[in-house]
Structures are given as C-alpha cells and as structure tokens.
Amino acid sequence: MENNQLRIIISGGGTGGHIFPAISIANAIREIRPDADILFAGAEGRMEMEKVPQAGYKIVGLPVAGFSRSLTPKNLIVVLKLMKSLIKAYRIVRNFKPHVVVGVGGYASGPIVKAAQRLNIPTLLQEQNSYAGVTNKLLAKKAKKICVAYEGMERYFPADKIMLTGNPVRQDIENLTVTRTEGLAHFGIDPSKKVLLVLGGSLGARTLNQSLLGKLDVVKSNPDIVVIWQTGKLYYQTVKEELEKNPVENIRLFDFIRRMDLAYVAADAIISRAGAGTISELCLVAKPCILVPSPNVAEDHQTRNALALANKNAAIMVSDSKALEQLVNEAFALLNDESLQKTLSENIAKLALRNSAKVIAEEVLKLTNTNSK
Numbered sequence: 001m002e003n004n005q006l007r008i009i010i011s012g013g014g015t016g017g018h019i020f021p022a023i024s025i026a027n028a029i030r031e032i033r034p035d036a037d038i039l040f041a042g043a044e045g046r047m048e049m050e051k052v053p054q055a056g057y058k059i060v061g062l063p064v065a066g067f068s069r070s071l072t073p074k075n076l077i078v079v080l081k082l083m084k085s086l087i088k089a090y091r092i093v094r095n096f097k098p099h100v101v102v103g104v105g106g107y108a109s110g111p112i113v114k115a116a117q118r119l120n121i122p123t124l125l126q127e128q129n130s131y132a133g134v135t136n137k138l139l140a141k142k143a144k145k146i147c148v149a150y151e152g153m154e155r156y157f158p159a160d161k162i163m164l165t166g167n168p169v170r171q172d173i174e175n176l177t178v179t180r181t182e183g184l185a186h187f188g189i190d191p192s193k194k195v196l197l198v199l200g201g202s203l204g205a206r207t208l209n210q211s212l213l214g215k216l217d218v219v220k221s222n223p224d225i226v227v228i229w230q231t232g233k234l235y236y237q238t239v240k241e242e243l244e245k246n247p248v249e250n251i252r253l254f255d256f257i258r259r260m261d262l263a264y265v266a267a268d269a270i271i272s273r274a275g276a277g278t279i280s281e282l283c284l285v286a287k288p289c290i291l292v293p294s295p296n297v298a299e300d301h302q303t304r305n306a307l308a309l310a311n312k313n314a315a316i317m318v319s320d321s322k323a324l325e326q327l328v329n330e331a332f333a334l335l336n337d338e339s340l341q342k343t344l345s346e347n348i349a350k351l352a353l354r355n356s357a358k359v360i361a362e363e364v365l366k367l368t369n370t371n372s373k
Ligand SMILES: CC(=O)N[C@H]1[C@@H](OP(=O)(O)OP(=O)(O)OC[C@H]2O[C@@H](n3ccc(=O)[nH]c3=O)[C@H](O)[C@@H]2O)O[C@H](CO)[C@@H](O)[C@@H]1O
Pocket: 015, 016, 017, 018, 020, 128, 129, 199, 200, 201, 202, 203, 230, 255, 256, 257, 258, 260, 274, 275, 276, 277, 278, 279, 281, 294, 297, 301, 302
C-alpha cells in the first residue's frame, strides 16, 4: 500500500436502501479522485457482499447481526457477534489506515465507524431516512459531518454537523433521457392507455400484492388503465399463480424491475412503499403517488418518510392497515383526477435534491484534510 495514496472506507448495507447510495458515493469519489483506494465493509451473508464486488469494489465482511426486538437468548449471540465485529473492525481500520470513514447505516457501519472514531479518524454519516436509527444517533456525537435527506434532522443530530444533501440516486433516474413512448413500448403498453406503477421496494411488499389481488375485478373493469406490478422476488410465484387462475389482460407482472427509468416515465401514477431511496427517486421524477409505509421497519421510519411528503400535499398516504380496503380505489380515483395529479406532481418536484452523490463525495474529500484531534 502506497503511503500517500488516498484511502477511504465506506461501511454499511443490509438492504438495497443502504447499498445503492453507498456505491453511488464511491463512484462519485472516483470521478473526482480516480486514484482513491476505496474499501467497503459490510455484514457477512448480506446483499452487499454480492452487490459491491459487482460494482467493482472490494469488500470485507463483519460477523455482525441485528438484535431481536423481543427478549430472547438469541440476543446473547448477537452481543458476541458484535464484540467480534468490533475487534475485527479495529483490525481493518488499523491495517487499511483510511483518511476518512463513511457510514451509510445498516449493521456494519456501527463497529467500523466506532473504531475509526476511537482511532481519531474523521467520519461522515449518511442518513437516508427522515428518522434517525439508533446506530447513527450514537455515532453522530463524534462524526464530523452528517449528510441527510430531510429537513428537521436536528431533532436527532447536532445541528452544526448536518448538511442537507438528499439521497444519492442512480444517474439514469436523476437525469431521465428516455421518453414516455419508449417506456410504454418497453412494457408493451398501447400509448392510448393510462399506467399505474406498483412498487414494493427492493424486496417487494406483501400488503401491496394482497391489495391488488383482492381488487382484480376493479382492475379488470378498467381496461384503459394498465398496471405495471412489481411483486418482489419472494411473492412473485404466488401472485403469478393467482393470475393464471384469474387472467387479467391489463396487468404486466415483474418480480423486480431493472429499468426503473422506463417504468417511471411510463407511469401516470405510482403506488409505493415509503423506502427513503424510492422516495428520493419519486421526487426527481415528479409523479403523483400514493405511499403505503411498511409497518415492519425499525422505529416505523417509513411512516415518517411518507408523512414528510403527505404533510406538504406532495403525496397521498394510505396506512398499511387500510390498504386492502382503500388502496386500489384511491389509485384509480387519482388516475381519473388530473387536477389532483398536477398538484401532487408540482409539490413533490419541489422536494427533489440533485447531485447528492457528488456533494457528499466532496464533503468526504474535504474531511481527508481534517485533523480530527
Ligand atoms: C424493508 C426495509 O428494510 N426497507 C428499508 C430499505 O428499503 P429498500 O431496500 O426497499 O430501499 P429503498 O426504497 O430506499 O430503495 C429501493 C431501491 O431499489 C430500486 N428498485 C426497486 C424495485 C425494483 O423493482 N427495482 C429497483 O431497481 C429502487 O429504484 C430504489 O433505488 O432501506 C430504506 C433506506 O434506508 C428504508 O427507508 C426502508 O425502510
């Protein structure tokens, strides 16, 4: 390892919501400093161990896992793993000698950022959600900079360290170059139809799938509306079997959509979970949407993400418990109300934050000159 080479560790992961921003930040650092040596640290067995090498970066894994929310003996094993991870994290940071360490949230960022802070290496945190998780709140005290995507984050973090940068969004979505005609052609949809896009987040959402399955008759009786439906990998087979029993011509079914840019341009309205990454994209593509926060995430942060938009009349929020009954009717009503579509689009566009990855990368590079002592 060259002594004067710029070295940066990026830590965190667990779901797409943490990994994709981390990779975007790394790419933006490389654009400015192609010579930078970037090392990722993730959790063994999680999605980052596959996605990060695919993106062309090296990654080391920690044996870290999440606590169960109820009191169970399993949590003892989690404590042991955490201690092992801390020891490993110290070793990684000492050996790699980074000039700065970035934490994007998720299991691995805790031990790595903690170790860096103890060793007086400057750290930067990126919080994607409008509600800060426990780990980031603990790490914030000694962090040099905290890049956030929502206003009002001084509720959780020291105000002087916060910078409103937004969440990094893939280039092809931030700067859409495809047309609606191309989007419709990609999904085999006639240009005279309206399109409802349904997104369950990177893993899919059971409630959204059940809400649609329960209202197939409504979808069928509106043949001028075509539904592009992302089920998630886990639920795809079940939904497909249901649709084989009860075929609906105006549905296009996918487990995962690779060309989100084409899906977004094709859509007239969108139903979505309220994951932070998806919301940042929805603001940039400025489409009218209905958000259904997942009740299964830490500290109910998706509800807070969704409320940040709903309170500004930038999105409609339907709670998970009301979705089965209300969601599809609400979406079809929105598709038939152009004035509401226009208001929601205009308001959501105002919340868009651009160039986040580049701005965060610049902040990371500024810290490489900081003396943290
Ligand atoms: C269940 C869970 O823990 N969810 C969390 C996870 O969400 P999750 O992993 O679902 O992530 P986000 O909603 O933040 O982002 C999903 C990303 O996957 C992409 N995508 C999605 C579907 C698809 O078919 N194709 C595709 O490419 C989207 O364009 C987006 O870029 O991390 C977010 C950011 O910390 C949190 O706010 C969420 O609460």
